[in-house]
Amino acid sequence: MISIALENVSKSYQADTPVVKNVDLDIEPGEFVVIVGPSGCGKSTMMRMIAGLERISSGTLRIGGRVANDIPPQHRDIAMVFQNYALYPHLTVAENIGFSLEMRGVSKTERLRRVEVVAHLLQLSDYLHKKPKDLSGGQRQRVAMGRAIARDAKTYLMDEPLSNLDAELRSSMRAEIKHLHRQLKATMIYVTHDQVEALTLADRIAVMNKGVLQQFDTPEKIYDDPASLFVAGFIGSPPMNFIDAVCKEGLVKTIEGIRIPITCPPELEGSQVVIGLRPENGVLSTGDKRMAIEFPGEVMLIETTGSNRNIHAKTATGPLIVVAPRSAAIGLGDNVSIGYRTEDVFLFEKNTGKRIHLL
Amino acid sequence: MLVRFTPYAMVLPIVLCILAFTYWPILVSFDLSFRHWDFMSSDKPFVGLSNYSELVRSDEFWNSVTITLIFTAISVPLRLALAIAIARYLTTESKTVRALRGAFFLPAVTSSVAIAVIWSWIFSTDAGVANALLNNLGIAKVPWLQTPSLALWVIIIVNTWKQLGYDIVIYVAGLQAIPEDLYEAAKMDGGKRWHTFRRVTFPLVMPTTYFLLIVSVIESFQIFTIVDVMTQGGPAMSTDMMVNMLYRTGFTLFDVGKGSALAVLLFVFLVVLTVLKSRILGKRVHYEH
């Protein structure tokens, strides 16, 4: 277990176009951190800088408190699982798993013993003498994991390790990784574009966009208290509803002129804002309006997700999605009203995307 | 990657080799070409351009230049014409065709000395196959390699036979790169075979032809081994190529200065050709894209 800290770290391949901008990230020893964001947000670059596979353009990387910018990857005591697994095609499964031990000069008998233990843990014992090309996708993924955990690294990096698996395998591997983390008691940094992986695995999530760290917090806080328009839109499924509005006379007014009973901070008078409403917080009704804020509309589309249904409605302020229980008797074309409590409303500055905290 | 000195360590051996055995010697060659030396005496006086002027005024030099030019002017077009004529039939990828291409290519990778020796026998006056065949037609024995007007032709034949396979392989690659539909279009237009070749195939393999032209000219100017084994430049200097003269001047007559001057002249000429080649290759890349 070891701490990892990025202090004001930036990376640019060409001058003026940084792919990672001034990131500060403090990872506690033994923590499971998921870096999440859309493709091209700089999350993989960040991981590769921690690994030592990319040079850090500016800023400081500390591993266990020690400046590590110039330590080559083989001396960082970090193990990594690659997105495409990067298994050595000319080596057997056992040789792949034992490779890192061999590089560290571990004796052959000890190596064999450790490989057996890892193989057993990952249910690979029957495949030890096969070559990677003879394995299924899921098995290869396991070998990649096995190669990383064969030695007791202090830190594990995982670069979208599950993205090449099918949905079923992915969820079972997710559970296994969580389990592994508890067993290994190591610091883990996991990169993904999948918010479900982020929410289920992480102790803390780092949300990245366009090279900038948007928020670094627990999954609950990220969901309940998003720091920016981007985080609010990226985390949550179905995604948060956004409505363009302006602050006028101390109140929020949609572009269409509908008044929302929320007080605007006085300094924002006249500026453009965005209202955010989580689909799962909305209450669907067909008759009388009972909530503080109501959006009357017509049902355009119904998606069944199993336990719930996603209702897509057309309202005066644009399309809204709301999650409704399956029991609700709603049909296409019905006139409905979607109600929200004032405390369920998120407000953001339109230009900066910054969250406006309501009193 | 955070590696500083390792890459230098990795390129060091080859860099030392090219500096010691290629680049440094080139400089030494230039230097020696301005000096007078016989390998033995302790001083190497600087004589300016006198080695060059002696060369340019000698019949021996112009003889070897002329012979090399004649050799090149005949053997290069001959090779290319034969190669494209044969390559046209060898573009398919069947086992038979590949084997035949291999047969044509074999001499190109076979020892020049062995080839020269075998052909010396074929053209030998008393025991050779060439004269035996002529004998069947009632023609008297011809001393091929002892006759100044014939020896160069023998050299041309042997060299063509050896190098043809290389040209064929390159032409086959060039021909295979021509899209099939161009031929089909020509066929649809009712093109006759020769017509199709002249109007479609030939222009499209033009880049290949340019490439081979220059490569084989460069190579022809450096011919040495076959001549050294078969005729040593004779009879009566009728096959004395430039590199053969260089070898004789430097290593038989020990005239280091003049030998180096000759080497420098040939070097400059060949480097110019090589630069020309990369120009044309550059153009070809354009043409393909």
Next chain:
Amino acid sequence: MNTSGGVVLRSTAVAVGLLFLSPLLYGIWISFQTANRFFSGNGEMTLQNYVDAVEKMNFLRYLFNSLIVSGGVTILSLATSIMAAYAFSRFEFRGRDLIFGLVVATLMIPGHITLIPNYLNFARVGLLDTYAGLILPAVANGFATFFLRQYFRGIPRSLDEAAWMDGANAWKVLYRVIIPMSKPAIYAMGLFIFLGEWNSYVWPLIATDSPDMLTLQIGLARLYKMDAQEGLVNWPLVMAAATLTMLPVLLGFALVERHLVRGISMGAIK
């Protein structure tokens, strides 16, 4: 194509191929004839010419020398080219493009320009008539470096990176990942270098003199030239020597013909 057409095509191809190679084949055929049979047409087939070439003409020694020199050049060329190609394909370092340019440019430098200076330098340090003297000038191989660099570039970088993370350093990555994954290319290149050096003539001609240091090529050329000067060539013996000289190429050619052809077309077309 129908079968009779196929047969016609195949027999034509065989006939053309045999005709083209007939000088070579006939030469080899002669090497098995006694002098008597060669000159008069009646006599025996024999292996005596080979025995004579080896026993009386020192060809076993030449064969040994050629093996040492070609083998040495192959190993050292591969070693230097593999290391350099790996550095060129994987690392960014100051001067990389210039150094790569210098290495590849040796491909285009006509060999004759280095003959006299190399002879002088080698004479000065006493390397004439030694194996080192024969081997060293042929070690740097621009083509091998270029070719292997291209090949290494095709190996996914993530494999190197995985090895780095597993604790390997640059040398171990090369030795344990890059080289094992490039075996076919390295073998083909090795044979290519070996055959090229086997046939090499000019430098061994200049750099050797004592009968014990000659390579096959020089030995064969000397044997023939000496006979020819006297006007009496023992053709069957010379052909046996020539066949010995060609032997590894004839054997190796079958193995690598395809690689050779592909390599050569690639060199031309890029």
